[in-house]
Amino acid sequence: MSCGTIYDRLEQSHCACGKGVVIRHSYKRMGFRNRSENGYYGEEIKCNACSRKYHIEHNKIHNSYPSWEGDGIIDTPYLIPNGMTLKHDVSQNNLYFYFDLDEKIVSYLEKDKLQNVFDDMIKNKSNTRLKLAESKGIVELYYQRYHKRRLQNIIMLLQKCICDYDSYEWTFEKMQEHKMKEQQRINANIQIINNTLAQSYKLEFTEHRNYEPQGEKNEGVLGYI
Numbered sequence: 001m002s003c004g005t006i007y008d009r010l011e012q013s014h015c016a017c018g019k020g021v022v023i024r025h026s027y028k029r030m031g032f033r034n035r036s037e038n039g040y041y042g043e044e045i046k047c048n049a050c051s052r053k054y055h056i057e058h059n060k061i062h063n064s065y066p067s068w069e070g071d072g073i074i075d076t077p078y079l080i081p082n083g084m085t086l087k088h089d090v091s092q093n094n095l096y097f098y099f100d101l102d103e104k105i106v107s108y109l110e111k112d113k114l115q116n117v118f119d120d121m122i123k124n125k126s127n128t129r130l131k132l133a134e135s136k137g138i139v140e141l142y143y144q145r146y147h148k149r150r151l152q153n154i155i156m157l158l159q160k161c162i163c164d165y166d167s168y169e170w171t172f173e174k175m176q177e178h179k180m181k182e183q184q185r186i187n188a189n190i191q192i193i194n195n196t197l198a199q200s201y202k203l204e205f206t207e208h209r210n211y212e213p214q215g216e217k218n219e220g221v222l223g224y225i
């Protein structure tokens, strides 16, 4: 099938008070490589009472199931009380991204564990004979960065990490504390979002074929019959 619109239709949902409706246009079209694309536009609260009290926001949850169709995002629209919002950051602030390898190693293990890894490498001399799981983890970190597993180079790097351990900004202990605070921040934001959702009205759109727009009639408007 070539690119183009499969449908573009008017949909409506009840509003929170039940005396009016919320409308939107929903579409599906074929994009590149035969991938279908769903979307919506033109959302509008058609109720005087509700439009004074609420605004529309979408609760988007990323679905991790690989078999999920589309882009893997579950998108649920709500009428949210004015003054409240779902826009609170619940993503992990991942510091590792900016780290050099030595910084990453120092944030990954405590100093005494790094010393154990160092001893393991000195004693066993080959990365196939290493005894500790942590040693293998460090070798993998090194491999991810340099695509090599030369133990001699890793030992030199470890020596630097152990000697200068306390001068690093993000030691293992500081990283654990940071992660705990991040988790607390995320949990607090999830709590705020859940409280907001509890006071909000979930919109459930269905196709509407006989929509009569209020005011001026506009021939040819999609969905108007």
Ligand SMILES: [Zn+2]
Binding pocket: 015, 016, 017, 018, 019, 020, 021, 047, 048, 049, 050, 051
């Ligand atoms: Zn209403």
